[in-house]
Amino acid sequence: MNPTGLTKEQVAEKIKQGKINHTSRGKSNSIPKIITKNTLTIFNLVNLILAIMVAAVGSYKNMLFIFIAIANTLISVVNEIRAKKTVDKMRLVSEQRPTVIRDGKPIQIDQNQIVEGDLIVFSLGDQVIVDSKIEEGIVEVNEAFITGEQDNIKKLPGNELISGSFIVSGSCKAIVTAVGSQNLVTKLEATARTIKTADSKLFTLMNNIVKYISFALIPIGALVLWARFRVAGTTAEIAITSTVAALINMIPEGLVLLTSSVLALATIRLSRKKVLVQDLYAIETLARVDTVAIDKTGTLTTGKMTVHDYTAIEKSFERALVSILSHQATDNATVTALKQKFLKKVKIQEIEGITEIIDFSSDRKYSGLKTKTAAYLLGAVEFITDDKEIIKQVKSSSAGYRTLAVIKRSVVSMSADSEKEKKPAKFTDKLLGFIHLEDEIRSDAKDIVNYFYDNDIAIKIISGDDLAAVASIVSRVGVKDLSGVDLSTIKNPNYTKLVRENTIFARVTPAQKKSLILALKKQGKTVAMTGDGVNDILAMKEADCSLAIGEGSDAARRSAKFVLLDSDFKAVPSIIAEGRQSINNLERSTALFLAKTVYASILAVAFVFLPVNYPFSPIEMTLLNFACIGFPGLILSLERNTDRIKNRFIRNILEYSFPIGLTVSICMATLSIIAHINNFSRPELTTASVFITFTIDLILIYWISRPLNKLRTTLIFTIIGIMAVVYGIPLIRDFFEFTFLTENGLIVMFAVLAVGLAIFELMKNLMRHLSDRILTDTHA
Numbered sequence: 001m002n003p004t005g006l007t008k009e010q011v012a013e014k015i016k017q018g019k020i021n022h023t024s025r026g027k028s029n030s031i032p033k034i035i036t037k038n039t040l041t042i043f044n045l046v047n048l049i050l051a052i053m054v055a056a057v058g059s060y061k062n063m064l065f066i067f068i069a070i071a072n073t074l075i076s077v078v079n080e081i082r083a084k085k086t087v088d089k090m091r092l093v094s095e096q097r098p099t100v101i102r103d104g105k106p107i108q109i110d111q112n113q114i115v116e117g118d119l120i121v122f123s124l125g126d127q128v129i130v131d132s133k134i135e136e137g138i139v140e141v142n143e144a145f146i147t148g149e150q151d152n153i154k155k156l157p158g159n160e161l162i163s164g165s166f167i168v169s170g171s172c173k174a175i176v177t178a179v180g181s182q183n184l185v186t187k188l189e190a191t192a193r194t195i196k197t198a199d200s201k202l203f204t205l206m207n208n209i210v211k212y213i214s215f216a217l218i219p220i221g222a223l224v225l226w227a228r229f230r231v232a233g234t235t236a237e238i239a240i241t242s243t244v245a246a247l248i249n250m251i252p253e254g255l256v257l258l259t260s261s262v263l264a265l266a267t268i269r270l271s272r273k274k275v276l277v278q279d280l281y282a283i284e285t286l287a288r289v290d291t292v293a294i295d296k297t298g299t300l301t302t303g304k305m306t307v308h309d310y311t312a313i314e315k316s317f318e319r320a321l322v323s324i325l326s327h328q329a330t331d332n333a334t335v336t337a338l339k340q341k342f343l344k345k346v347k348i349q350e351i352e353g354i355t356e357i358i359d360f361s362s363d364r365k366y367s368g369l370k371t372k373t374a375a376y377l378l379g380a381v382e383f384i385t386d387d388k389e390i391i392k393q394v395k396s397s398s399a400g401y402r403t404l405a406v407i408k409r410s411v412v413s414m415s416a417d418s419e420k421e422k423k424p425a426k427f428t429d430k431l432l433g434f435i436h437l438e439d440e441i442r443s444d445a446k447d448i449v450n451y452f453y454d455n456d457i458a459i460k461i462i463s464g465d466d467l468a469a470v471a472s473i474v475s476r477v478g479v480k481d482l483s484g485v486d487l488s489t490i491k492n493p494n495y496t497k498l499v500r501e502n503t504i505f506a507r508v509t510p511a512q513k514k515s516l517i518l519a520l521k522k523q524g525k526t527v528a529m530t531g532d533g534v535n536d537i538l539a540m541k542e543a544d545c546s547l548a549i550g551e552g553s554d555a556a557r558r559s560a561k562f563v564l565l566d567s568d569f570k571a572v573p574s575i576i577a578e579g580r581q582s583i584n585n586l587e588r589s590t591a592l593f594l595a596k597t598v599y600a601s602i603l604a605v606a607f608v609f610l611p612v613n614y615p616f617s618p619i620e621m622t623l624l625n626f627a628c629i630g631f632p633g634l635i636l637s638l639e640r641n642t643d644r645i646k647n648r649f650i651r652n653i654l655e656y657s658f659p660i661g662l663t664v665s666i667c668m669a670t671l672s673i674i675a676h677i678n679n680f681s682r683p684e685l686t687t688a689s690v691f692i693t694f695t696i697d698l699i700l701i702y703w704i705s706r707p708l709n710k711l712r713t714t715l716i717f718t719i720i721g722i723m724a725v726v727y728g729i730p731l732i733r734d735f736f737e738f739t740f741l742t743e744n745g746l747i748v749m750f751a752v753l754a755v756g757l758a759i760f761e762l763m764k765n766l767m768r769h770l771s772d773r774i775l776t777d778t779h780a
Contacts, residue, residue: 005101005119014115021114021130021179034080038073038260042214043251050244054618057237061735062618065248068626076257076264083264083280086271098129101173116179122161123171124332124359127554130176131183132161137172140361141165142510142537152361166537166554169361203281205650206256206590213250213597220601221247223608231611238682242614245621246607249600254630255593259586262637266578273574274550274566282561286545287579288645291458291525292572293517293543296470297333299530299569300449300461300477301439303551305337308401310435314408317433318342320376321406323350324369327357334404335360335367337437351376365464365507374408376432380466380507381405382488385429394434400472401436402465408432439469444570445477451573453480455644460503460520462513464535467506474504487512495519513539530569531556547572577642584641588704589633591656595700596629598661599668606669612676615668615689619736624690627722628697635715636705654771659763660700667692667756674748683739688749690738694723695753696760 006014014020029037051066097108101119111129114120120132122139140152143165152168155161161174163183178184224246228239263284267277277283297303312318325339353371360367366379377384381394385407394405408430442448452459459479463470467486475482484504487493493512498505499519508516517539520527529536529543532552540546540559548560551567564571607614668689675685698719705712726732733739741749 004104006117007103011115019116019179021112031081035077038077050248053240054244057240059237059241062241065618065622068622072257076260079261079264083267086268114176116176118176119173120176121173122167124167127166127558128161128163131163131178132174132176134159134172134174138170139167139172140169142168170359220604224604227608241617245616245618246604249596249621252593252597258633258637262582262586266582270578273571275571275575276563276565279561282545283579284583286528286575287583288526289528289545291520292528293460293462295531295536296461296463296473300445301441303333304440305333305437307337307341308436308438312433314432317406319348320432322348324376324378327369328367374410376408378404378406387429390431398468400468401438402469403434403436405434406432439473448570449478462505462508462516464508470504470506510535510538514542517542580645581641583645584643585637585639589637591704592629592633594653594657595660598657599664602665603668612672615672615685620686620690623736624693627719632701632715639711651771654767656700659760659767660696662763663756663760664693664696666759667752671752683737684741684745687738687741692753
């Protein structure tokens with residue numbers, strides 16, 4: 001190995017040869033991809049075809065809907081690009097900047113500046129970002145994300161480090177053997193996208209609705225057009241504009257665009273609170289969370305520790321402790337606190353003849369060193385000795401503090417590869433001393449805990465610390481249920497039973513954390529997991545939603561859906577509030593959009609068989625879509641709403657969308673038949689149709705806006721004002737082809753409306769009972 005690494009000239013030559021780590025891993029969608037994704041959609045294709053049909057018959061004013069579609073697309077593109085730029089900037093802040101040795105000096109560089117042959121430094125918590133070969137040092141790595149194996153693997157000089165794995169113990173220097181697309185993890189991602197995405201119930205249901213409607217558009221459109229030409233006296237213009245009016249309402253395109261925009265805006269708002277959103281749909285998932293699993297370090301505590309006191313039982317205590325600390329490459333909070341306390345003292349002569357260093361790992365829960373005649377171990381007492389008297393002595397003194405013991409084993413029987421080995425009777429352990437450490441509790445920890453309780457979010461504390469120490473901390477921050485279990489004392493845990501009966505889980509290994517999360521999910525819980533270290537990653541990957549502390553390990557940040565860049569856990573309530581606002585408002589707005597889809601679909605099919613004129617033209621539907629659906633949907637989606645998620649998406653469809661859709665359909669079919677019999681002019685038919693539909697839609701807006709507040713009341717009167725202006729100003733009234741109805745026309749219109757309102761009330765009550773039964777059966 002060349003200890004000085006590459007020279008500036010060698011790096012330049014590598015770059016010239018293209019051996020540089022260009023990779024798109026972890027980046028958000030490019031701007032061209034965002035534009036393409038929002039432009040080349042089934043909605044826009046249908047709108048374009050329908051606009052061409054309208055233009056072909058010269059009815060240009062009926063093409064207004066295409067400009068609304070273009071505006072929707074532009075808004076969606078602009079919002080997504082804004083969110084992308086915000087996320088990319090924040091990701092640069094959170095991204096690991098690897099240390100490489102060049103010209104004999106360690107420097108930090110961007111990941112895309114690494115070149116093949118670089119001498120790179122890896123430490124505890126780092127994710128291996130490029131395939132490398134160890135040249136110096138010993139580490140333990142976890143390759144679970146690549147191989148699926150959960151066990152940690154010891155890596156020695158000459159061994160390969162696989163990109164995508166992460167360092168769980170030790171540090172090393174390694175030569176980069178592959179960059180960019182040649183890395184193993186990049187090849188895997190190119191062939192199979194296995195990264196778990198958030199489960200979006202809202203998007204899944206909407207996408208299914210869109211998919212089925214899209215399949216039905218062509219045959220229904222063809223049948224409607226054929227049926228229009230069968231009506232006596234129908235011109236090509238009337239037939240085509242009627243068909244277009246029927247089809248443009250079947251697709252809830254505004255809802256999909258609104259959802260994307262709402263989540264993009266939520267991402268931007270969260271960025272102002274120093275929260276990096278790495279998965280847009282995770283905002284919805286976190287809003288539905290009912291259980292949060294917390295690794296107290298960095299969440300309830302600041303992650304900083306101090307030595308409260310220590311007891312030296314043997315004179316060799318400090319010598320052994322300093323020797324262990326001096327050779328530790330790992331600098332976690334515990335080691336840092338110990339070094340600050342003991343390594344700043346007068347120089348203490350270290351133990352001589354060291355043959356092996358045992359780095360700390362969260363699986364072993366201890367560190368140490370070995371000589372030819374003894375082993376010196378530092379860690380949780382129950383993990384470094386079987387001597388019951390020593391364990392009792394240390395445990396009885398803990399007083400709720402995190403307690404570490406230092407023991408001397410007279411004959412070496414412990415290796416870095418084993419968690420704990422049985423010792424023959426002749427092997428003896430001697431307690432040299434112990435240290436009490438104290439976690440620094442966050443000033444706002446109690447407020448955060450109260451927020452979870454106030455919002456019916458269960459708390460589970462999962463920690464690698466001693467049960468008494470964890471219970472002492474969580475009791476001081478307001479956790480009410482202190483039932484707990486020490487998992488190191490249970491051989492074959494029944495995780496399902498444990499998560500049901502306990503709040504605190506102590507002495508938990510990384511694999512056990514994962515099992516606890518899976519057990520919670522198996523019980524139907526929506527689980528959020530917070531963490532900051534490599535010991536949290538496996539659990540974070542399995543959680544429905546994961547949050548990483550910004551000051552935590554790079555591997556933890558890469559695994560999380562959200563990264564708290566300021567390492568400020570008090571941002572979590574803000575994230576949940578943003579999610580709740582987005583989902584609650586979208587669930588409410590969905591009723592508006594789907595009501596239109598329901599009645600448009602029913603009318604399209606019904607008018608295949610009814611030999612009468614279709615009651616709408618595209619221009620009138622554009623007006624209704626804006627005044628009664630798009631505009632109120634947008635305003636309601638932006639309203640502050642942090643209520644608990646009530647999962648009313650299905651209920652809203654059943655109780656509001658279907659009754660409104662059926663009511664409008666029946667009213668329009670009845671009105672069209674009466675108008676045909678009484679020889680109403682087309683302006684009379686469309687005027688009455690729009691008024692009836694507007695009134696019923698306004699009732700829907702009222703129902704979903706209850707209880708009324710200042711904003712919602714203003715919204716309703718604004719909608720009424722819009723329609724009043726359209727009817728009241730002659731130029732606008734003529735543009736939309738409205739007219740003043742005759743006395744006979746007014747009687748028919750109000751009679752149909754009255755019948756429609758009665759039908760709506762009946763259908764609403766019927767669908768409410770039906771939804772109660774369906775949802776009860778679903779949860780049974």
